[in-house]
Structures are given as C-alpha cells and as structure tokens.
Amino acid sequence: MTATDAPRRADARRNREAVLDAAGALFAASCGDVQMSDIAARAGVGVGTLYRHFADKQALQAAIIGRRFEAIAGLAQEAEHIADPWSALQALLYGYLEAAQADAGFRFSILSPIEPAWGDIASEKGDFAASVARIAQRAVAAGVVRSDFTGDDVILITRGAMSNMRDDRTWRRFVELALDGIRTR
Numbered sequence: 001m002t003a004t005d006a007p008r009r010a011d012a013r014r015n016r017e018a019v020l021d022a023a024g025a026l027f028a029a030s031c032g033d034v035q036m037s038d039i040a041a042r043a044g045v046g047v048g049t050l051y052r053h054f055a056d057k058q059a060l061q062a063a064i065i066g067r068r069f070e071a072i073a074g075l076a077q078e079a080e081h082i083a084d085p086w087s088a089l090q091a092l093l094y095g096y097l098e099a100a101q102a103d104a105g106f107r108f109s110i111l112s113p114i115e116p117a118w119g120d121i122a123s124e125k126g127d128f129a130a131s132v133a134r135i136a137q138r139a140v141a142a143g144v145v146r147s148d149f150t151g152d153d154v155i156l157i158t159r160g161a162m163s164n165m166r167d168d169r170t171w172r173r174f175v176e177l178a179l180d181g182i183r184t185r
Contacts, residue, residue: 016053018043020067023060024105027112036060058117061109066121068106069128072096076131085142086183088135093154093175097161101171107162145182153182 022042026034036057040050054060075095082088100107109116118125133151140149157178161171 012053015043015045015049019045019050019053019060020063024064024103024109026105027061027064027108028104056117058114059120061112061114062116062118062120064105064109065116066124068099068103069121069124072099073124073127073131075099076128076135080131080134080138085135085139086144089139089145089154090179092132092135093157093161093179096158097171097175100158100162101165101168107165111159111162143184146184149182 019039023034023039026039026042036050037047039060040047043050054063072095076092079088079092079095082091100110129151132154136145136149136151136154139145140147157175160178161174164171164174
C-alpha cells in the first residue's frame with residue numbers, strides 16, 4: 001500500500017471535499033479566473049492544505065470532473081440496463097445533462113480551455129466512457145441511430161448542450177435537434 005492508497009483521515013477527507021466545493025463554486029462564478037489562495041480561503045483551509053491535495057488548477061479541475069464522473073458512471077450503468085436502445089441513449093444523455101445543469105463548476109471544468117489532468121481521473125473517466133460506448137454500440141446495432149455514431153459523439157452532444165445551458169429549454173432543444181440528426185427512420 002502506498003501513501004496515496006492509504007485511507008485518508010476524516011479531517012483530510014473533509015478538507016478535500018471543502019476545497020472541491022469551493023473550487024467548483026468559484027470556477028463557475030468566475031469562469032476559471034480564480035487564484036488558488038481564493039479557493040483555500042473559501043474552503044476554510046490554508047494554501048498548503050490545498051496544495052497537499054491538488055498540485056495545480058488542472059489537478060483540481062480533474063478532481064471536480066472526477067467527482068461528477070463517479071456519480072454519472074452509475075447513471076450510465078443504469079441506462080445500460082434499459083431494454084430499448086433508443087430509450088437507453090436518451091436516459092444517458094438527459095440524466096448526464098440534468099446532473100451537469102446542477103453543477104456549474106463541473107460544466108466550467110469540462111468546457112474550460114485549460115485541459116484537466118485527465119490522468120488523475122482515468123478510472124472514473126474510463127468507467128463512464130465504457131458505459132457510453134456500449135450504449136452507443138447497442139443503438140447502432142439495433143439500427144436506431146446512424147451507423148457511424150460512437151460514444152465520442154455522445155460527448156460532442158453533451159458538450160454542445162452544456163455550452164447552451166442558459167436555461168432549461170435551450171439545452172433541451174439542442175439535445176432534441178441532435179437526437180433528431182442521429183436517429184434513423
């Protein structure tokens with residue numbers, strides 16, 4: 001067992017969650033133009049504590065994304081169990097985007113020009129991506145979507161919808177149009 005594998009103390013877990021909550025709120029409010037010291041202050045921890053958990057902004061953004069991916073990986077796995085491939089795809093898209101709508105820090109981190117440290121969340125991202133790929137493949141195999149549709153296209157749709165989350169109606173309209181464009185008749 002390495003030091004990073006060791007269970008965290010309760011106060012260290014609380015500090016990490018406080019930093020993630022603060023960073024998510026500040027990234028969302030300021031479009032990413034935020035100092036690490038501001039995040040630490042909002043979280044009620046010292047800058048040293050913040051840097052013990054996250055080496056830089058990219059690592060912090062990756063953790064924000066990773067926390068959401070943990071939650072949506074379960075949602076994607078549930079969608080895989082829906083018998084109808086089209087309904088499974090819709091459940092995945094709308095469930096993912098509804099979760100993203102409630103998490104502006106996540107949306108900012110996904111859409112930010114600063115590339116997150118994806119390696120830090122490879123497991124969470126991988127679990128989600130695997131479910132997404134299986135849902136997309138099943139929809140193609142069933143003939144309900146165009147034959148060149150892939151899991152990467154699901155990501156394109158979700159990013160487009162996230163960039164249109166001014167209100168509930170706008171992003172849902174974007175998804176409806178995208179789904180209309182990929183569905184076979």
